[in-house]
Amino acid sequence: MKIKITYLATVLGIMASSASAQQEYPLFPGDPLVHQQWHLKNTGQNAFSERGGVAGEDLNLSLTHALGIMGSGVTTAVIDGGVELTHPDLINNVKPGSWDFLTNSPDLKPANSSDSHGTGVAGIIAATAFNGIGGRGVAPRAGLVGFNYLKNGNMENWLQSHGMYSDGFNKASFDFPRVFNQSYGRTLSAPQRFNYDSTPWLQTYEQAQEEITTTSHSGRGAIFVKSAGNGYRVQSFNARGLGSGYLWFANRNHGLPMQNVNLERIDTSYWNLVVSAYNADGKLSSYSTVGSSVFVSAPGGEYGSTTPAIISTDISGCDWGKNPANLRNSLHGGHPLDPHCDYNATMNGTSSAAPNTTGAIALIMSANPALTWRDVRHILASTARKIDAEHPGVTLTFNNAQGEAQQYDAIPTWQTNAAGYDFHTFYGFGAVDVDAAVHMARFYNADRGNFTITPWQQVDANVTIPDGSVAGGESSVQIDSDVTVEAVQIRVTGEHTSTRDVAIELISPAGTRSILMTPRTGTITGRNGFDDMQMLSHHFYGEVAQGQWTIRLIDTQGEDEAFVFDPRNGAQDIRAVHRNNAQDGVLTSWQIRFIGHN
Amino acid sequence: MKAIVLTALLLSGHAFANNDALVELVEASQGAAVTINNQEFIAVEANSVTLTKGLQLQSPSTGELYTVTGEIIVEHLSVIDATTFARDNTLTLSYVRGNRAIYRHADSQIDLQVLNAQLRALPGILSTQIGLQLEGLESE
Numbered sequence: 001m002k003i004k005i006t007y008l009a010t011v012l013g014i015m016a017s018s019a020s021a022q023q024e025y026p027l028f029p030g031d032p033l034v035h036q037q038w039h040l041k042n043t044g045q046n047a048f049s050e051r052g053g054v055a056g057e058d059l060n061l062s063l064t065h066a067l068g069i070m071g072s073g074v075t076t077a078v079i080d081g082g083v084e085l086t087h088p089d090l091i092n093n094v095k096p097g098s099w100d101f102l103t104n105s106p107d108l109k110p111a112n113s114s115d116s117h118g119t120g121v122a123g124i125i126a127a128t129a130f131n132g133i134g135g136r137g138v139a140p141r142a143g144l145v146g147f148n149y150l151k152n153g154n155m156e157n158w159l160q161s162h163g164m165y166s167d168g169f170n171k172a173s174f175d176f177p178r179v180f181n182q183s184y185g186r187t188l189s190a191p192q193r194f195n196y197d198s199t200p201w202l203q204t205y206e207q208a209q210e211e212i213t214t215t216s217h218s219g220r221g222a223i224f225v226k227s228a229g230n231g232y233r234v235q236s237f238n239a240r241g242l243g244s245g246y247l248w249f250a251n252r253n254h255g256l257p258m259q260n261v262n263l264e265r266i267d268t269s270y271w272n273l274v275v276s277a278y279n280a281d282g283k284l285s286s287y288s289t290v291g292s293s294v295f296v297s298a299p300g301g302e303y304g305s306t307t308p309a310i311i312s313t314d315i316s317g318c319d320w321g322k323n324p325a326n327l328r329n330s331l332h333g334g335h336p337l338d339p340h341c342d343y344n345a346t347m348n349g350t351s352s353a354a355p356n357t358t359g360a361i362a363l364i365m366s367a368n369p370a371l372t373w374r375d376v377r378h379i380l381a382s383t384a385r386k387i388d389a390e391h392p393g394v395t396l397t398f399n400n401a402q403g404e405a406q407q408y409d410a411i412p413t414w415q416t417n418a419a420g421y422d423f424h425t426f427y428g429f430g431a432v433d434v435d436a437a438v439h440m441a442r443f444y445n446a447d448r449g450n451f452t453i454t455p456w457q458q459v460d461a462n463v464t465i466p467d468g469s470v471a472g473g474e475s476s477v478q479i480d481s482d483v484t485v486e487a488v489q490i491r492v493t494g495e496h497t498s499t500r501d502v503a504i505e506l507i508s509p510a511g512t513r514s515i516l517m518t519p520r521t522g523t524i525t526g527r528n529g530f531d532d533m534q535m536l537s538h539h540f541y542g543e544v545a546q547g548q549w550t551i552r553l554i555d556t557q558g559e560d561e562a563f564v565f566d567p568r569n570g571a572q573d574i575r576a577v578h579r580n581n582a583q584d585g586v587l588t589s590w591q592i593r594f595i596g597h598n
Numbered sequence: 599m600k601a602i603v604l605t606a607l608l609l610s611g612h613a614f615a616n617n618d619a620l621v622e623l624v625e626a627s628q629g630a631a632v633t634i635n636n637q638e639f640i641a642v643e644a645n646s647v648t649l650t651k652g653l654q655l656q657s658p659s660t661g662e663l664y665t666v667t668g669e670i671i672v673e674h675l676s677v678i679d680a681t682t683f684a685r686d687n688t689l690t691l692s693y694v695r696g697n698r699a700i701y702r703h704a705d706s707q708i709d710l711q712v713l714n715a716q717l718r719a720l721p722g723i724l725s726t727q728i729g730l731q732l733e734g735l736e737s738e
Contacts, residue, residue, distance in 0.1 A: 081737060117737040150737060154667040155729045156693040156700045166693045186734040190660040198637040200727040204671065204698075227738040238663065238734065351738045528659045562620065576621045 025062040030130035032337045036345070037135050037311050038280045039124075039299035039356060047301075047308035048331040048345040053280020059138060059299065059356060060385070061434035064363055065129075069438060071139025071362040073369060076125050077177035078355075079161045080118030080184065082110035083146035087119060088342065089127040089134045089313050095143035097174025099160060101152040108146045116314055116321040118146060120347040121183050123313025124355035125362070134343045135311050138359025138434075139366065143175050150184055155201065162205075163212040163222065178217060178365055181358040182226045182272070183351035187235035187289075188263040189247075190526040191499050194491060194534035202265060209271035213373050214451075221373030225358045226272040227350035229289035231259025235522045237565060242574070245567040247522060249578075255394050256410055258522035261291035262535040268293055270453075270487055270536065270595050273377065276427060277301070277353035280308040283388050284426045288350055290411075292514050292537035294428035295377070296384050298356035304329045304346035312352075314344035322346055360432045368441040374448050375441075377486075381541055383437040384430030386414060386422050396519060399558045400468040401582065408470050408556050410503060410518055418510030419542025425515055428538060449597030454481050454545070456491070456591040465496065465553045465585035472503075472554035473587050479509075479594075483545040486596040488537050490516060490551065492530045496585035499526030500578065501557030506537060509547025514539035519556040524563070524578050529585070545594045553587050629656075634711075634728055639664070649711045649728065662732065669729025670701045670714055675722040687717065700729070 027034055027041050034040065036047045042058035064070075075095050085094045085108055098108040110116065122144050129140035147161035160166060162180060196203040209224055216222045235258045237247040248258065261267040267274050274293050277285035277300025284290070285300045301309040311331070315321035318341035323332045331338055331345040364376055371379070394411040411425045423429060461475035488506065496502060504517035516535040557580055565574040629640040630647045632655060639655035641647065642663070651668030669692070674683065680699040684691035693700035703713060710728050718726040 150735060153731045153735060155669050155671055155731075159693060159695070159700075164695055167695050183738055184735055185738050186732070186736065188660075188662075190662075192660050192662065193637075198635050200635060200671075200725070201730060201732075204727075230738050236734065236736065238661075349738050354738075525661045531659070574621055579622060 025066045027062055027065060028130070030132065031134055031136045032132070033135035033311055033343060038308050039301070039310055040136065040138065042280060047280070047304070047311060048329050049304050049308045050306050053308055054282050057278070057280060057282030057387070059360060059432055059434050060436070061138065061360070061363065063435040064367070064438045069363055069367045070129065071126060071142030071359065071366045074139065074179065074362040074365045075143030075145060075175040075177045076139070076179045076181060076358050076362055077161070077163070078118055078122045078125070078144065078146040079149050079180060079182050080121050080146065081150045082115040082148045083108055083118040083122050084110055084315050085146060087313050087316055089131065090122055090144060092128050093126045093142060093144045095145055095175040097145040099147050101148055101157045108148060110315050110320070111148070111151055113315070113320040117183070117351065118148065119315050119321070120312045120344065121181060121351060121355045122146060124310060124347070124352055125181065125359040127313050134313065134338065138356055139362035142359065142362040142366070145174065145177060155204065158205070159208060162208055162224070163216065164208045176216060178222045179358045179361050180222060180224045181355050182224060183349070183354045185227055185229045185264055185267070187229060187231040187237070187259050188523065189235070189237055190523050190528070191263065191530050191533040192265050193531045194265050194268065195532045205266065206269055206271060209269065213271050220371065223361055223373050223376060224272050225354050225361065226267060226274045227354040228261050228267065228274050228276045228291070228294055229259055229264060230287040230349050231289045231522070232257045232287050235259050239565065242565070243567055243569060245565050247524070247563060247565050250562040250564060253520055254396050256396060256518055256520045257290050259289040260518050260521050261289055261293045262517055263521060263523065265534060268489065268534045268536040270489070273357070275350060275353045275357045277350045278387060278427070278431060285348070288353070290426045291518065292425060292516050292535065292539055294426070295538055296357060296380055296429055296432050297387060297427040298353040298360070298432045300350055300353040301348045303348060309346045309348040310352040311343060311345045312347045314342060316340065316342045357432055360434045360437065363434055364437050364441045367438045368444060371441060371444060374451060375444060375446070378446065378448060379437050379440050379444065380432065381421065381429045383433050383440050384428070385433040387427055387431040389414060391424065391426065396556055398468070398556050401558050406468070406470045408503065408519065408554060411515065412513070415512070417512045417540060417543055418508070421541045423539045425518070429541070449484065451597055452483060454483060454594045456593045458589065458591050460589050461587045463587045465494070465502065465555050465587055467555050467582060467584050468558035470554055470556070472552045474550055474552040475587060475590065476548050476550040477592060478548050479545050481545045481594060483594045483596045483598050485540045485543045485545050485594050488540055489534060489593050489595065491532050491534045491591040492551070492587065493532055493589050494553070494585060494587040495529040497527050497583050498557060498581040499523045499530065501555045501581070502585065503554040503556055504535065505552050505554070507550040507552070508540050508543055509549065510543050512540055512543060519554070545596065549592060551590055553585070555585060634730070648709050650709065651706045655730070663734060664730040664732055666710065667729035667731050668702050668706060668710070670710065670717060671727045671729060672699050672701060672717060673697055673724040674699065675724065678722045
């Protein structure tokens with residue numbers, strides 16, 4: 001088999017100049033589950049669920065694999081719960097450098113029978129190919145290290161797991177990652193403050209990620225991939241006295257997301273590359289959090305019962321991992337293709353979309369190791385596929401205080417910015433297209449200019465945000481900088497007694513309109529307005545900063561809304577109401593800065 | 599200090615069709631006030647303002663929950679040797695990289711506000727912060 005594969009790869013390599021990234025190539029056999037792994041190659045297979053998806057809605061990596069580009073030379077880090085490093089489909093890719101923060105040792109392993117998430121994430125990235133067992137990773141020859149930060153979180157362990165190894169570590173003894181996968185996050189019920197003085201840990205995080213991103217690997221750097229979250233329809237909520245549970249609105253929240261990525265502060269950091277999830281039908285996964293700080297989208301699937309989830313490694317054994325708890329899926333419980341229950345077919349979430357992207361980045365870096373972190377980001381943005389191209393967007397209809405119907409274009413259709421880049425609130429630049437990205441990587445010669453981050457520019461606004469009116473309140477600023485924009489960050493301070501009602505949009509000098517905050521988020525405790533709330537948008541990629549930038553805040557609410565709190569302890573659901581506010585808000589001030597090049 | 603909680607306020611004459619009782623989010627008095635880095639917190643289920651390892655704090659404005667980790671994160675001049683600094687101040691050095699170090703105190707009941715202020719006042723110290731772990735982080 002190896003001879004045949006090597007021969008075919010050589011032939012394809014010779015033909016590489018004419019081999020098309022748009023053409024379909026078969027995946028080599030050699031792993032019994034690979035032909036059910038729709039995220040690698042979607043043929044409409046059901047992936048052990050009731051029905052399959054749409055052929056072609058996948059990472060498009062078959063040519064890359066056929067060329068033998070499988071992630072060699074690139075080590076990835078799984079920052080997660082425990083990872084079963086001795087799993088038969090992972091062990092050959094494990095590199096030195098993992099750490100178990102529970103036992104304070106390099107012997108990282110799952111803490112218990114349900115600590116399976118990290119093992120699933122690791123398998124999506126780099127499960128071994130052609131070994132006759134299980135499935136295959138996106139980058140099946142990439143290296144793996146793991147850190148169970150989620151099992152014992154503090155600042156020391158955050159720094160260690162995100163590449164800031166203590167001077168006590170023997171740096172010569174392990175492979176330093178080029179890609180860090182963070183399949184974790186939170187859901188928020190109020191806007192948060194992004195301020196280094198009051199939340200200095202954010203400064204520590206950002207300084208660390210900037211240093212690793214820009215200076216590691218002799219300046220070629222590394223990339224931190226981050227999941228967008230799973231809060232579109234339902235969000236986690238912790239109520240004092242009632243414990244934790246899930247929260248959703250009875251009106252299905254008008255089809256709008258409960259969570260926006262810009263609510264989670266670390267997702268608004270430029271140093272995280274945030275990924276949303278799509279399913280096997282090529283639509284947004286029903287749970288995926290969205291927003292303007294999403295960079296790209298990748299397969300996350302659904303739940304694996306009716307429609308496919310992701311097939312990946314599971315903790316070994318039929319008594320551990322997802323097998324005993326998730327018999328809803330026909331793979332589980334000792335299927336002939338997985339007799340030892342070492343795999344699962346119900347891995348999902350943006351937790352899966354992130355490692356799919358991490359694996360894709362490993363392939364790109366492997367195809368051209370000279371690429372810098374900025375090159376890789378540019379390649380991803382330039383080659384992403386316009387998925388779900390006919391998506392109509394979401395228009396919110398609401399009544400104002402006078403009972404008059406109002407309409408607001410809360411999530412636009414796909415838009416093309418003034419620099420020619422397509423962007424969607426759901427998908428960022430689009431679905432990761434590995435073959436197109438690797439093709440661009442192999443023949444890459446773009447000059448990305450000098451990277452720069454402009455100083456924050458303060459704007460005093462004192463603008464009224466009328467209650468329940470699409471008119472909104474707006475404020476503008478003239479920018480003189482000649483920076484070519486790669487991302488824009490905004491910080492907003494203002495008074496508002498129901499932040500859930502508020503949409504925030506930013507309009508560039510070229511007229512591109514980016515929705516920074518979708519209205520009707522689950523910020524039900526957001527009664528204290530905005531205080532240095534930071535948001536990030538990639539929507540203006542390639543545009544010029546110079547000119548007038550306008551921010552608009554629109555209050556979209558005019559009535560009470562019912563929601564449900566579903567306690568995790570199994571207690572009865574609690575029906576609750578979010579009270580409408582009748583006060584106007586005020587945009588007090590805002591700040592803007594540009595990340596880009598000149 | 600107040601925190602946001604769900605409470606079973608029966609709402610009468612409400613517009614929703616369902617006859618079930620609805621509850622509403624309200625603010626209620628909870629715990630003692632603590633200020634860290636000029637930001638106010640509530641000590642969850644504690645009336646003491648002594649900041650010790652393991653104490654849970656909540657932001658009254660956003661509802662975020664934090665746990666005090668027992669760490670003091672220090673940035674110091676590069677001429678300061680972290681090991682020596684730890685010994686001189688009867689601390690345990692748990693992390694160091696360049697001029698950033700993380701220290702802990704053997705006594706888990708020590709008031710970290712006081713310790714933090716003492717360390718910040720020492721010569722050669724550029725900044726200090728009390729270690730807080732943001733709760734609610736989940737696999738996604």
